[in-house]
Amino acid sequence: MSMKFLRRAAVAGVLVLAASTWSTAAGAFAEESPATTQSPVSTEAPSTGAPQTEAPESDAPATEAPETDAPAAETPESAAPAPESSKPSDTAPEASDAAEPAPEITVTVPEVGLDGPTIADVEITVSNDSAQKMSSVAVSFAGPVGWQVVPSSQKLDAIKPGREQTATFQIRIPEKRPGFALRIFTATVTYKGGDGAGSATGIRAMPTSPPTDSLAALYNNVGITALSQTTAGNFDGEGNTFSAEQLAAVGAAPGATLEALGATLTMPASQPGTADNVTAAGQALRISGQGQRLVFLGSGSSLGATGTATVFYTDGTTSSGAIGFPNWSFHDENAHGAELAISTNGRNRPSGYGDAAYQYRMFAHSVPLTAGKTVDFVVLPTNATMHIFSIAVAP
């Protein structure tokens, strides 16, 4: 079970080639050869004479690797795409049916057993399909953040055209945890000669379990309370919460629907004082449908409630985008590119309703979806100050 990304990154970050495979048969990931024809791509000016294609933002893993129960492993800057615009957009990532050229220098990361605790040997393969010899070859390997790898890098002998070499690394695999986590392993080779690009990166992303079927099942925070029990929640880490009565007064009672960014969002059906939102920690949520964008209703309990959401499609491809919510109060309502969705007067404090002179708000934000593709699931950002109350596809 795996998902594989292969990409080649050019020196100075101009050239990136990416491909990914993703199979969701029976809810599982299946390793496939790089399905480059399925990957939405765009092109940019090449830096070498080799076929060059820029990595599509929609096809690469998020810069913050989504994991449910662990901090994300970040892909190297050289390989990671820039976050997409955080502004709502009607323009889906551009898809292409044209076959990508086969990469000349490839780095292959094998499947890594995730059933720890154990020490695993990982054999990285560097293949030279260019017309020139690769020299000064050095390979580095990394797993999710905090997972120890030795050595951090290795030098390899020169690789002749048509040949490959391997480098073996040790990695400490922790105990397998319940819930969804996407474990990302990255190997990067630097070299002289070969295709002239100077570096190439291989990535393997491995999930630990299927996504969760409902957002309610992911709720892990109480952000709305009633006047009768204001101590039952803690939205901001200080015991303060949205007021259920104030929300109802603006039409946002439990189960109510609202329109935002073209989507119909449903307020949590939870009763006040019970879990009603998820603090984003890389959880995976199964969502079905096609549309222009995936819309999130949420709010921030900090000024930095931002992150990257990654959408996985039924055809094995992915797209990703940055989203963010302003702080629920005292923050520009369009901060991080969000749009105001709900505004209430005052909030519930542990001592009761108060701060009536101030607005406490929820916002909408979205990531674009790839046209013509069916969403399979989304992996949430990893930022616990980002509270998500609802998610929906905007047709």
Next chain:
Amino acid sequence: MTRFLTTPRPTEEPIIADRDPGAFGFSRRNLLGGLLAGVAVTAVVPSVANAAIIPARKGGATSMANEPFEAVDVVKIGLIGLGNRGMGMLNGWVDVPGTAVTAVCDIRADRATTAADRVAGKGKPRPREYGGSDESFQKMLDTEELDLVYVATPWEFHHAHGKAALLAGAHAAIELPIATELDELWDLVDTSERTRKHLFLAENCSYGRNELTMLKMAHEGVFGDVTSGHGGYLHDLRSLLFADGYYTDDWRRLWHTRSTASFYPMHGLAPIAAAMDINRGDRLETLTATATAARGLADYRERFVPRDHRSWKEEYINGDLVTCMITTANGRTIRAEHNVSQPRPYSRINTLEGSRGIFEDYVGADSTGARIYAEPYHGGDTWRGASAMRTEFDHWLWKDLEGPAAGGGHGGMDYILQWRIVQQMRSGLVPDIDVYDSAAWCAPVPLSVMSLDKGGKPVEVPDFTRGEWKKLRLGLDSTRSAMPAVV
């Protein structure tokens, strides 16, 4: 071979004073940082380079890293030292499934008899008794066929007793520290490699529930890339140090008269070292020590100890707070503290911090006593009690043994330690803690003296693994396995 089973007395030269210079050109006298009260120390301070020397292996010896125990059906155990600690651990050695305490030894024969009575009283075969002289332990080792020798004698005897156990063909579990000098630590490493027997620190705190949780969270990456840790042994022992009879012949208080060392930081250092995979991908590299003035014991004596007490002949030279700042090869830092001489609530500190979070113990946040803050789990710059994450990251040993360990010594850590040692030996597993871990964790004892003698300059920590630290190994974050059935 010199055999000690007496304790030094304040009026006599420390037992190690006449020892020949060790393999590194310095004597135990030098490393103890002082001798008796009022005796000027003119010793030559060992050089930094000496501490960094890695002696070549002799006689074809090979590493004990990743070396499993040879499996045995029943672990035959002999105990040396039956004072507070030794007697306190006796029940556990008897109670763990698949053990037989076959011999007990103490220089005071009556203690051996008491221990044997206790074993027999639990319905087990009566162990043979050894005692009455400082040669008794050797007689026991020469007579008995033991699988494991547990040593709980005063610190100054640990090296001799541990080495003798290895030479007698047994594995050795040694109370803290396994030795107090660098040449002794190397000697135990070499003897373990030569005899192919394991010698390890019986570090119960390595099996503390919070400590193991912290370890598993570190390996999961909860704290991101771990960058620093802080541990220690902060325990107000003043009343015990001056309590006649508690530490036989005042052995522990006398260490405060003749050494400036950080005697006993291992309880806090070992869990931090484990969470940083020291000797399993990283290693301790340099140590810098500072020490406060020695005020606490004298102040306590002034207020609470009668003027005719023998302690009034003593001068305390061990700083109340001795702090070791340790750097690692991977660029981490560790602060290891030792303070047993001042009034304060107990703490081993247990703080671990990295690029994405922090864990702090002994802060009373909730029932665990610990608190945590880690991205992306938490937000709002607000501490969380550790109970929820401890439930999630609880070590299998605690999940499986919480019941049997309940009521055991030190909150159950002692029983978990003993159970795991026995299980590893009966199952033929690789020990969680080996001689290299033990030597590294105990190295601050002599190295703190060296650094203090140099005005607080850094000294190098020897690589007891001789390069094996660069390889990952499992250690305390182990895979769940059962205790073999007792036939």
